Amino acid sequence: MTMLTVAEARAKARNRLRSSMSTWATRHEPIGTSPDEGSEVSAPTAAVVEIALHPPTEKQVLQDQPAAMEWAGSWRKIASPDAGGSKPENLSHPVIDWTERSWARVGRQQIPLRLRLGTPEAVANFVGGDDARQWRRLRDRTVTIRSRFDGQPTAASAITAHTKRILGLGQAEFDTLLDVVEWLRDHPVGTLRPRQLPIRGVDSKWFETHRSLVTALLEATRRPDAIDVLDAQPRIRMRILDPSLAPSGLADITAPVSQLSELTIAPRLVFVFENLESVLAMPAWTSAVAVHGSGYAVDNVARLAWVHGARIIYWGDLDSHGFAILSRLRTHLPGVKSTLMDEGTLIDHKDLWVQEPKPHAGKFPELTGTEARALARLRTEGDVRLEQERIPWGTVLDRLTTSVEELGASTKKPTTSAGEQG
Incomplete structure (x- = not known):
């Protein structure tokens, strides 16, 4: 194994400092100090970071003795070989553990064996540069926050x-x-x-x-x-698809959730679509409302009081995030029925698939067996997605009608052309 250079050891220590500085800064007692006065302890403590230096074998030394000597000298400049001596270790500085090797052809040699950085400050001192400054800033600000x-x-x-x-x-x-x-x-x-x-x-x-x-x-x-x-209240876009439900004829509404929740309407059917264009394209539908779910903000739908008395149909993208959003909605509204989010729909539109750029790797316990199989299939196919707006609109209306009939919701099929209302 190649001898570890000082630069290589610094790189390892730098990575450790970056990944651990918040943990080190927030420990109740500073590492390597006594709990009363904050003075350095006299006995060595467990190192925060230990790095093996991979000293050379006798064969390697004989192959390039000047290089081996230069390597050992570089570590001698970092710290003196006094580990294990009578003097207490300075825990804010790097410590090198040395060992003696007795080689037949090279003789006795003091060889650096490992680097020990006993405190975060020792790590920072060894690393230097901006990373050390970042550590000290975080350390000092942590102390300030606690004191304040x-x-x-x-x-x-x-x-x-x-x-x-x-x-x-x-x-x-x-x-x-x-x-x-x-x-x-x-x-x-x-x-x-x-x-x-x-x-x-x-x-x-x-x-x-x-x-x-x-x-x-x-x-x-x-x-x-x-x-x-208070933040600005989240707003929801919705369309009232039945003119008889529309207050003062107002059918296309965007308003804060609390205000929409106070509407005195009682639809028997609520469509929740992830895609706004799908909401806007919906035709008139007896006793129905279409709501824009707005992706992961779909929780807000459950805050609409009149939704809880209706049958709910959700349609999202056929991808991992679409199923994550559906599962999230079901935690608030367990009776939600999905549509166009099954394996058959996925396969029937294979020519319209695209790659999902950042798929969700989680598990979604609220999915039905049919939905879980569709999710598994799109993952098996290489994390593909079928965006809902790519499905032909005629197919969509047919499936929505079938889903409504399966729910047993007593509403009539659409009778006007897409987007005519509102």
């Missing part, structure tokens, strides 16, 4: 989850962030719009950018109730 909020160890989860954001803040931004969290903790303000926050320099745009971190730190201070800043 009474040493809350629960801040660890917030820091770990938002490490990148914390590191990306300028010093002034970071100071403002802590001021906001502290103010909100000490001055509960209840439910406000972001624009109403009475904190100088903090407007709706600032809060939109930093809300998740502010919320996480408030939870860490055990005051998640300190503020409930």
